[in-house]
Amino acid sequence: MSEPILEVSGVAKTFVLHLRDGARLPVVSGAGFELFAGECVALGGPSGAGKSSLLKMVYGNYRVDQGAILVRDGDETVDVAHAGPRRLIRLRETAMGYVSQFLRVIPRVSALDVVAEPLIHDGVDRDEALAKARALLARLNLPERLWSLPPATFSGGEQQRVNIARGLIAHRPLLLMDEPTASLDAANRAVVIGLIEEKKRAGVAILGIFHDAEVREAVCDRIIDVTEFAKAA
Amino acid sequence: MTATEQPLLVAEGLSKNYGARIGCRDVSLEVYPGEVLAVVGESGSGKSTLLSLLSTELAPTSGRVSYRLRDGALTDLASLGAAERRLLMRTDWGFVRQNPAEGLRMAVSAGGNVGERLMAVGWRHYGNIREEALDWLGRVEIAGDRIDDDPRAFSGGMRQRLQIARNLVTRPRLVFMDEPTGGLDVSVQARLLDLIRGLVTDLGLAVIIVTHDLAVARLLSHRMVVMRQGRVIETGITDQVLDDPREPYTQLLVSSVLAV
Numbered sequence: 001m002s003e004p005i006l007e008v009s010g011v012a013k014t015f016v017l018h019l020r021d022g023a024r025l026p027v028v029s030g031a032g033f034e035l036f037a038g039e040c041v042a043l044g045g046p047s048g049a050g051k052s053s054l055l056k057m058v059y060g061n062y063r064v065d066q067g068a069i070l071v072r073d074g075d076e077t078v079d080v081a082h083a084g085p086r087r088l089i090r091l092r093e094t095a096m097g098y099v100s101q102f103l104r105v106i107p108r109v110s111a112l113d114v115v116a117e118p119l120i121h122d123g124v125d126r127d128e129a130l131a132k133a134r135a136l137l138a139r140l141n142l143p144e145r146l147w148s149l150p151p152a153t154f155s156g157g158e159q160q161r162v163n164i165a166r167g168l169i170a171h172r173p174l175l176l177m178d179e180p181t182a183s184l185d186a187a188n189r190a191v192v193i194g195l196i197e198e199k200k201r202a203g204v205a206i207l208g209i210f211h212d213a214e215v216r217e218a219v220c221d222r223i224i225d226v227t228e229f230a231k232a233a
Numbered sequence: 234m235t236a237t238e239q240p241l242l243v244a245e246g247l248s249k250n251y252g253a254r255i256g257c258r259d260v261s262l263e264v265y266p267g268e269v270l271a272v273v274g275e276s277g278s279g280k281s282t283l284l285s286l287l288s289t290e291l292a293p294t295s296g297r298v299s300y301r302l303r304d305g306a307l308t309d310l311a312s313l314g315a316a317e318r319r320l321l322m323r324t325d326w327g328f329v330r331q332n333p334a335e336g337l338r339m340a341v342s343a344g345g346n347v348g349e350r351l352m353a354v355g356w357r358h359y360g361n362i363r364e365e366a367l368d369w370l371g372r373v374e375i376a377g378d379r380i381d382d383d384p385r386a387f388s389g390g391m392r393q394r395l396q397i398a399r400n401l402v403t404r405p406r407l408v409f410m411d412e413p414t415g416g417l418d419v420s421v422q423a424r425l426l427d428l429i430r431g432l433v434t435d436l437g438l439a440v441i442i443v444t445h446d447l448a449v450a451r452l453l454s455h456r457m458v459v460m461r462q463g464r465v466i467e468t469g470i471t472d473q474v475l476d477d478p479r480e481p482y483t484q485l486l487v488s489s490v491l492a493v
Binding site (some may be wrong): 016017019060063085086106109 | 265426455473479
């Protein structure tokens with residue numbers, strides 16, 4: 001087997017709440033796993049087990065107290081747990097994408113521009129990026145009359161589809177997904193399943209939280225039980 | 234961003250005392266081309282003093298600020314003469330102030346405010362200057378027929394947009410912003426933020442923005458430094474500092490806002 005895209009080892013994290021007299025909230029300890037190109041792996045376990053926190057640590061959104069999170073970036077390997085902020089920003093631009101649970105709405109920016117932005121940032125021609133964004137939004141059944149509007153007033157399901165389109169439009173070898181189908185109906189869940197399968201065929205490694213059993217069974221190759229890491233913490 | 238890129242501005246050990254009172258204590262930071270760095274902290278934390286030190290408006294008690302001039306040499310700004318520093322300020326830098334009246338010439342027309350910076354970099358042809366000014370008024374969403382009005386007749390949001398046009402017309406590489414959305418209505422703020430965000434991306438500007446508004450920092454900046462009592466107490470990628478603040482003071486700042 002080839003080298004992993006993502007290698008997590010000995011990762012530990014505890015939140016220290018200074019405003020609550022320094023209360024300590026252990027999240028995970030001794031977390032370790034590998035992820036290879038073309039596979040989709042689910043983080044499993046009940047709410048509060050630390051699935052989202054682990055995903056956010058891989059993306060560098062939450063800091064890591066101990067251990068290493070190695071992400072392959074072309075010929076290099078970057079340790080997210082220790083990389084400087086500028087290296088981490090560059091890693092996000094080239095090596096990993098993140099589909100969060102909720103869309104962070106930017107005032108006055110249209111859904112189409114929100115979706116096309118990662119491609120434009122990659123240097124793709126604006127017209128080509130917008131054409132791809134239109135195709136993706138159409139596939140996700142987002143009504144065309146919404147494309148030119150800022151998503152602030154969209155429903156939860158509509159925002160989530162914009163978020164998915166933005167997260168999937170550009171190629172990143174590692175894709176992190178936090179409940180991408182939580183607010184979607186059956187038809188749109190099926191579209192997302194298809195999109196994830198295409199990413200896997202393109203060699204993308206996917207790590208995600210999939211509460212929906214139907215989606216999980218359709219796309220995931222294995223499940224990592226986060227409860228084991230939470231027990232140790 | 235590439236691995237080999239060099240910082241545009243470097244501050245090393247900057248301190249400033251106002252008599253016995255401390256404005257800034259041992260601040261070191263770097264700003265790279267095309268990146269937005271937010272300096273956050275509450276009133277009196279030293280963030281505005283830091284901005285004045287970085288832009289050489291204030292001389293530090295100790296420490297230094299270096300800037301990569303267009304010839305590629307990282308140069309200690311204290312080694313430049315006053316005239317050279319002024320030229321830098323007028324051409325390669327911009328400074329957007331919270332109060333537009335301090336950043337604009339209030340008795341000069343909108344077109345004149347924008348054109349003046351062009352003349353400072355050697356533009357002489359009246360028609361070209363007017364055309365460029367008109368273009369920039371359009372980019373900041375000010376109607377062309379307001380070009381001969383002076384900013385006293387403008388609303389707060391328009392004045393701020395005019396100030397941005399005046400600063401960006403010479404295509405600076407580095408722009409300092411001091412609470413650019415402070416004191417504006419929320420709807421006006423949103424429009425201004427979106428405008429700044431677009432221009433910063435399109436022009437590849439490096440920006441050092443001082444704000445007490447964490448939502449502004451979240452929207453505009455790549456990296457963030459948190460200041461308290463004149464010191465930098467926490468730094469990192471903006472979303473990391475806001476979503477997983479480590480220092481007690483940063484946790485207090487983040488938990489004190491309704492939603493960012």
